[in-house]
Amino acid sequence: MTRLTVTESERAVVRVDGVVAAVLAAGRHRLPGRAWRRSVERVDVRERTVLLTSQESAAADVPGVRFSVALRFRVADPVAFLVVSADPVDDLRLAAQVAARDWVAARAVDDVVSGRAGATAELTAAVAPAAARLGVDVLEVSLRDVAVPGEVRRALLEVSAARLEAQARLERARGETAALRALANGTRALEQNPALLQLRTVQAAAEGGGQVVLHLGAAVGGAAAGGAEAS
Template identity: 35%
Template sequence: MPDLSFLPQWLIALILAAGIGWIWTSCVLTVSVFEHQLALLYRNGRLRLALPPGKHRFWRPGAEVVLADARSQTTIIAGQEVLTSDALAVKVSLALTWRLVDLAKARAASVDYTADLYLAGQLALRAAAGSRDLDALLADPGAVAAEVAASLAPRAEALGLAVEAVALRDVMLPAPLKRAYAAEVEARKEAAGALEKARGEQAVLRKLANLAKMVEESPGLMDLRALQAFADSPHVHVALGLGGARVPPTDRAAQ
């Protein structure tokens, strides 16, 4: 034991504290597990237990703690070129929301469970979109997403994951097919406009027919309509006969 009596007491205390600190950090593993994390303790390569949230300390030799985020994550499966059942090539993309529920199963089942889930999502999307014709794919994207979710659930469970939501993100058509669909929609709108115009003309003709029938049954209606038209015009002179007397014409514009 070296003689340290020549050193000041405070320096000796500082050296001892530093030595104890070094021994502690070298021999004791301290890990904090947050609420949104999953944690596993391995001892000499063997799984010992899953750690709950909180601060944990273990003798360091042979100890290893693996942490993983258990919060929901969204993976975008980029556009996949798919041939529909009516032999039309389209690109479809998918939004997949999932989370880690069993870290031990995920580590045992796959080297990269996120990549495996992505691949499973690609295959499920291709199968679901390819089993429909283009009209069905465009009309009900929710049905495609539901089929993908049902197909993906067993694989995700085997990987220690849970699929929370699946949504068909985009259906991209080739330019010629997009123009054809636009022309079809435009023609449909024009046909609807022509039909509405025909209905309006039919209503007008029906009203005219009713008016003609009323005039035929009551000829005096035309005289009354003429007087109404004259009354609305400021430059028409009206003369009325009252029992042999005559009222001079009156210019309403001058009044």
């Protein structure tokens, strides 16, 4: 009797006369069939990461955008992983490469650079059907190390600087407009209430450490009238 121990990080595909007879999970197992009729293949089911470096594609508006693709996956169906393709990892790598290039080509370079973080969900969904056929679960396909040609990078920096300068000018104009509006409102209030002007004069003199001289005189009918001067 033949026994086989399978670890938690793998699955064992047992064939008898070339036909899959069992897929064994972690533990100790008694193998079916006679030894000379039987074969066992172990498949690693742990998470794996494949990095595709030095990829290049044309964006919608400029050529020569360089990037890398990180592909994280694990085997979900050991039989399909062994049977469907002679090199399933290479097929998976190609699917991720095509999906990433299509994603870059459909966008302007500015959107590629700024939207890199949001590309993960789209790329993962794009690669998932091909991966499922190979017996693989795609956990994540992400875009990394995006680089644009030097002249394009300089142009983007100039555009960004111009945008910031325009925003700063707009904020300064808004501040000046608000100050003029406040000044106009204050002038209108003084014109409608002359007493406020005298009060403001007294306050300004007091705040500046000046002297305030009041002139009192008798008004017609015995009413008192007052004026203020600041020095």
